[in-house]
Amino acid sequence: MAPDHRGLTPRKQPRQARAEATRQRILTAAAHVFAEYGYAAGTTNRIAARARVSIGSLYQYYPNKDAILAELLIRHLDAGAAAVGERLDGQLPDSLEETIRLFVRTSIDNHLDDPQLLRVMAEQGPRTPELLDKVARHHRARVASVQALFERHPQVRVADTHVAARLAVATIELLAHQLLAAPDPVDVTRFENELVAMLTGYLTTER
Amino acid sequence: MAPDHRGLTPRKQPRQARAEATRQRILTAAAHVFAEYGYAAGTTNRIAARARVSIGSLYQYYPNKDAILAELLIRHLDAGAAAVGERLDGQLPDSLEETIRLFVRTSIDNHLDDPQLLRVMAEQGPRTPELLDKVARHHRARVASVQALFERHPQVRVADTHVAARLAVATIELLAHQLLAAPDPVDVTRFENELVAMLTGYLTTER
DNA sequence: GTCTATACTTAGATAGAC
């Protein structure tokens, strides 16, 4: 016997839930394919195949190939921002060195997840104005929060905290990106220690 | 009257010279086109048009599109290596700081030439094994020479000169690349000063 | 040696059946 519903319930309700799952499958497949083949050779056909969805269905969920990579990038940025925010919410360590280490480690973690995909997104992704703008805003936000931290911290001795923040953020992100995605990756712990030492020394040295 | 030649001289001799000039024109055009459009959209048709050569002629000089970018990259690497070698030939400054400055400045100069083209070459160029190998060899050579310099220099205090050299080389090249090619480029002089200070501090601090 | 015209390939995107 049918349960006593209001009468208009669709026989199978997975209207939204199933569609969402399909979207997610496509996205996950795209992440793998882009990471493996790069953007140009990461064709929509390959993505559809990997997601076990026909090419026609894929285009029902995303208007074009760029939109897929764009969504991956946006999710990555949001996740990164969330991770940073989270770690800044709690009490920061007293020593500058440990604070720097927190930043460095967060960045490394963020990159260790899928270095190849990150590389593709950073280097070959579509450079639409909106995307560039979104990336730039995220970047500026990070620089601003690091700068604010430098200004509050009594150990920091640099003349221009803005330039220092830009240098620090760029150094951390670029090195994490490069050295971890390299074919000849460095030892992560050692890399972390050296990088922390370099930045801490720079920030605390009277000149 | 015709000069007293051996009789088989071609009427116009520019056999090699003219061909070399055409090759160079194609290369120069390619540099502009790649820098402006990127690799994928930098089509051979555009390159040929810009060089004022037909597409057919272009393919008489280069077997395919990859070969054009490859030659540009090789020339860039060789020029960079030559520039570094040149500056290391003369007497190095006594102070470590000035030596570091020499490296930093060389790298910056190398990048200021055509940041956009460099970006395309680094990020979108064909990743054939030979090219990757060539790039890797150049890179290792630079790391090795920097490491040797660190070992000779009395002011350097780091525990592991190899790791330090890798970190230093990567930092210099990546930051030059990123900060100069950015839409929001930093002031070059200030950037140079801060970077030199950071590296010098790192290398000379006892830990 | 240089050109024009074009063949070939590939991938993005769509139409229409089921």
Added chain:
DNA sequence: GTCTATCTAAGTATAGAC
């Protein structure tokens, strides 16, 4: 809603005239 089959566009590379 999902599929298969197909169209269109673009770009590399070649053939063959001059």
